[in-house]
Amino acid sequence: MSSRNQGRSVTREGASERAVIAACESLVREYTRGSGGGWFGSGNLPTVRALDGVSLSVRRGEIVGIEGPSGSGKSTLLHLLAALDTPTAGELTVAGEDVRRRSERGRAKLRLEHIGLVFQRFHLLPALSARANVALPLVELGWSKRQRRERATSLLEDVGLGERATHRPGQLSGGEQQRVAIARALATEPDLLIADEPTGELDTATGRQVLDLFEDLGENHAIVLASHDQPTLAIADRVISLRDGRVQGADR
Numbered sequence: 395m396s397s398r399n400q401g402r403s404v405t406r407e408g409a410s411e412r413a414v415i416a417a418c419e420s421l422v423r424e425y426t427r428g429s430g431g432g433w434f435g436s437g438n439l440p441t442v443r444a445l446d447g448v449s450l451s452v453r454r455g456e457i458v459g460i461e462g463p464s465g466s467g468k469s470t471l472l473h474l475l476a477a478l479d480t481p482t483a484g485e486l487t488v489a490g491e492d493v494r495r496r497s498e499r500g501r502a503k504l505r506l507e508h509i510g511l512v513f514q515r516f517h518l519l520p521a522l523s524a525r526a527n528v529a530l531p532l533v534e535l536g537w538s539k540r541q542r543r544e545r546a547t548s549l550l551e552d553v554g555l556g557e558r559a560t561h562r563p564g565q566l567s568g569g570e571q572q573r574v575a576i577a578r579a580l581a582t583e584p585d586l587l588i589a590d591e592p593t594g595e596l597d598t599a600t601g602r603q604v605l606d607l608f609e610d611l612g613e614n615h616a617i618v619l620a621s622h623d624q625p626t627l628a629i630a631d632r633v634i635s636l637r638d639g640r641v642q643g644a645d646r
């Protein structure tokens with residue numbers, strides 16, 4: 395645990411009373427493999443159980459790390475928590491909403507209102523400025539151009555990129571692009587931030603800046619981040635270990 399993290403834990407004695415933002419119980423996600431041809435009849439396709447009975451809850455003010463070898467189910471779990479996917483069985487709530495009861499459109503609304511996503515490879519639109527990238531999610535929320543611009547400018551200042559607002563992604567370093575992506579994830583004021591290998595493309599020093607930012611955001615968001623990287627997992631209050639789709643252990 396980093397020294398910042400230790401300090402944060404001390405200041406969050408009341409964490410257990412904070413609101414649960416995301417929770418799952420006995421979560422199962424199976425994928426069907428194959429096309430239905432060959433040896434397997436269409437009613438008898440092989441399935442892979444990517445998640446097998448995972449239970450977890452994440453509160454506001456808490457950073458939960460997810461670790462595990464390739465294929466252990468990390469991305470599958472993140473996709474479910476992000477309401478990008480629905481479970482085969484089990485319970486899943488995000489911001490008090492039952493994800494299983496929502497249509498695809500309903501899940502998109504849930505994401506827009508409550509969830510911010512940060513990807514390993516940033517996924518910024520190359521033709522748009524940093525500010526326009528950050529403002530983009532607000533278009534769907536019906537904000538005026540002036541409001542979007544103000545909010546994006548202020549978010550870029552918050553992540554230390556006030557001077558770079560008009561730069562395009564190609565004119566920014568990897569760490570700067572990831573900070574723009576974090577500002578974009580924050581645009582809609584999400585309760586839950588989900589990050590998949592957020593430092594995977596960054597060198598150690600640049601990755602550290604991004605982790606410092608996540609630590610600050612961990613004060614008043616629920617954050618789930620999946621990673622293979624020890625410094626990234628070290629900012630988490632708890633690390634859940636997945637093996638073959640099951641929770642093997644939580645370190646704290």
Ligand SMILES: Nc1ncnc2c1ncn2[C@@H]1O[C@H](COP(=O)(O)OP(=O)(O)OP(=O)(O)O)[C@@H](O)[C@H]1O
Binds near residue numbers: 442465466467468471
């Ligand atoms: N769309 C899919 N169709 C079929 N099988 C899938 C699908 N997505 C994932 N799987 C399988 O589910 C299991 C878990 O995959 P998942 O991508 O969640 O693992 P992971 O821990 O994120 O791996 P990595 O670290 O390599 O990204 C694997 O066996 C994988 O092959």
